[in-house]
Amino acid sequence: MNPAGLCEISCKFKSFDSKFLRLFTYSFRKFATKSKLIPSLDGVNEETNPKKHPGIMALKSIEVPNKLLLAITNVFKDQPISVLSKNAELLRNYLHSRKPPLESGQLRQLIGETGKLVEQEDGIDLTTLTDEEKAHLSKIRKSKVKKIVNQKVYNWSSIRYDDQSSRTYLLARSAAEFAVLFKVFSEIKLMYPNFSPKTLFDFGSGIGTVSWAAWNSWKTLKEYFCVDSSKEMLDLADLILRNGNLMNDHIINGVYFRQFLPSSQTLKYDLTVSAYSMMDLPSSKNRFETLLNLWNKSSGFLILIENGTKAGFEMINEARDFILEISRNDDAGAHVVSPCPHNFACPKIGLRKPCTFPVKYYTLPIGGERVARNEIFSYVVLKKGCHAAGEP
Numbered sequence: 001m002n003p004a005g006l007c008e009i010s011c012k013f014k015s016f017d018s019k020f021l022r023l024f025t026y027s028f029r030k031f032a033t034k035s036k037l038i039p040s041l042d043g044v045n046e047e048t049n050p051k052k053h054p055g056i057m058a059l060k061s062i063e064v065p066n067k068l069l070l071a072i073t074n075v076f077k078d079q080p081i082s083v084l085s086k087n088a089e090l091l092r093n094y095l096h097s098r099k100p101p102l103e104s105g106q107l108r109q110l111i112g113e114t115g116k117l118v119e120q121e122d123g124i125d126l127t128t129l130t131d132e133e134k135a136h137l138s139k140i141r142k143s144k145v146k147k148i149v150n151q152k153v154y155n156w157s158s159i160r161y162d163d164q165s166s167r168t169y170l171l172a173r174s175a176a177e178f179a180v181l182f183k184v185f186s187e188i189k190l191m192y193p194n195f196s197p198k199t200l201f202d203f204g205s206g207i208g209t210v211s212w213a214a215w216n217s218w219k220t221l222k223e224y225f226c227v228d229s230s231k232e233m234l235d236l237a238d239l240i241l242r243n244g245n246l247m248n249d250h251i252i253n254g255v256y257f258r259q260f261l262p263s264s265q266t267l268k269y270d271l272t273v274s275a276y277s278m279m280d281l282p283s284s285k286n287r288f289e290t291l292l293n294l295w296n297k298s299s300g301f302l303i304l305i306e307n308g309t310k311a312g313f314e315m316i317n318e319a320r321d322f323i324l325e326i327s328r329n330d331d332a333g334a335h336v337v338s339p340c341p342h343n344f345a346c347p348k349i350g351l352r353k354p355c356t357f358p359v360k361y362y363t364l365p366i367g368g369e370r371v372a373r374n375e376i377f378s379y380v381v382l383k384k385g386c387h388a389a390g391e392p
């Protein structure tokens with residue numbers, strides 16, 4: 001992707017510098033929810049309905065493969081599970097309720113608007129007050145504004161995954177995330193039966209479910225490059241792959257762990273994935289930088305997955321629009337493979353119901369019987385290049 005090509009979208013900057021990114025980010029925040037720059041589609045019809053997409057399939061309840069289940073059981077071997085199970089439930093609920101952080105511009109705007117409302121409400125004429133009274137009133141107003149804003153604003157904070165919370169995450173999310181990933185990969189396999197990926201890049205790789213599901217889906221994979229900012233998460237992912245014992249070799253060959261996202265774009269990957277990691281990034285600027293980096297690393301499919309909530313869906317849609325937009329003037333181009341059978345703006349944005357998909361799975365039989373559950377997710381699969389004739 002040639003960054004200079006992006007200039008037409010916003011303000012004719014010559015290079016992709018940080019000032020550009022700030023403005024670019026700002027304009028994208030605006031269009032992210034309104035989808036103005038992507039040609040719009042009026043309503044959903046037979047051709048554009050994502051539920052009628054050729055790759056959509058019904059699968060039986062999905063289970064974590066036996067080898068990995070055994071490894072996870074070994075990892076938990078000496079740990080009291082009852083406390084961990086309670087924490088897992090809490091973490092699951094917390095992650096499900098997560099929303100993106102408010103942008104600083106949005107916060108300033110909200111404070112300004114609330115300030116005006118508070119002034120209107122008390123209706124006090126400042127000209128009638130002494131300096132001392134003015135200072136006192138200003139204090140009261142500020143505290144009222146703070147209280148109202150705090151009630152309205154989602155209090156996003158980053159999650160620091162230490163050893164304990166990484167283990168909690170493993171228990172809370174691995175079975176559901178494995179099922180989601182397995183379903184999305186199965187869809188790609190169905191639509192592109194001749195696709196035989198050799199390399200995979202996983203951003204925010206956590207406990208490694210992306211690698212597990214990809215390994216289970218394509219035997220052609222030779223390299224899995226996993227990036228996660230938490231050393232403890234990487235250590236846990238490594239321990240699982242070693243069957244719970246650091247002396248063992250990896251169950252899956254060719255898995256590499258790194259703590260930082262390489263900025264180099266020389267190496268390209270057949271599959272580039274971010275599963276449930278975008279919500280962890282502190283701003284839209286950060287999300288767009290990361291997406292640009294991931295897109296530049298991709299030679300085939302970019303797969304993005306988030307929770308099947310309004311916030312998760314909006315984040316996926318924001319990313320979808322961003323990639324389509326930056327690829328518009330790029331020779332390589334991009335197109336959406338699934339769930340939408342088109343590149344138009346999502347007709348579901350602004351409607352009350354987000355675009356989500358279900359998958360059935362079995363929970364881990366650890367600390368209790370395995371139970372059948374339903375996981376709801378939002379996702380998009382983008383492919384490098386324009387839609388070719390004969391492609392699904």
Ligand SMILES: C[S@@+](CC[C@H](N)C(=O)[O-])C[C@H]1O[C@@H](n2cnc3c(N)ncnc32)[C@H](O)[C@@H]1O
Pocket residue numbers: 161177203204205206207208209210227228229230233259261274275276277280281
């Ligand atoms: C919710 S977890 C996703 C787990 C993972 N996809 C899996 O399937 O296990 C988000 C992960 O993103 C990681 N993360 C957050 N910010 C990151 C960053 N800037 N770079 C790399 N990893 C990051 C966190 O440490 C965490 O492990």
